[in-house]
Amino acid sequence: MTDKDGDWTISTQGKEGPTGMEYLVGFPSKEFINTNNSYGYGCGCILSEASKESKEITRIFNFKALPLRVCKTDPSLREKTEEIENVMNDN
Known part of the structure; x- marks a missing residue:
């Protein structure tokens, strides 16, 4: 997860995630940018x-x-969202 304070890890593959993962129910398809299989933002x-x-x-x-x-x-996320989009466009 990325916010105004930086990048935060929610879960790592092969490791149990934090309590409350059930709240992360997903995004409507039109509001999710798929970058690789089920990964994206x-x-x-x-x-x-x-x-x-x-x-x-x-x-x-x-x-x-x-x-x-x-x-x-x-405004507090503008730099981060531009950075993410640039990385995605390079791939």
Whole structure:
């Protein structure tokens, strides 16, 4: 997950994810950019606890998918969304 403070790991393949993963129910297909099989990105709001040291989400309390335009037009996320789009366009 990327927010104004940086990149955060929600889950790593082969490792149990944080409590509350069931809240991450997904995005409407028109609001999800698929980059590789089931991997990709969308825009959403996650209420969570995180470890600043490890940059890992440790518990999820709630999630709400939002339209992509919300993140793309949020001034605090503009640099991050441009960076993500540039990486995706290079692949």
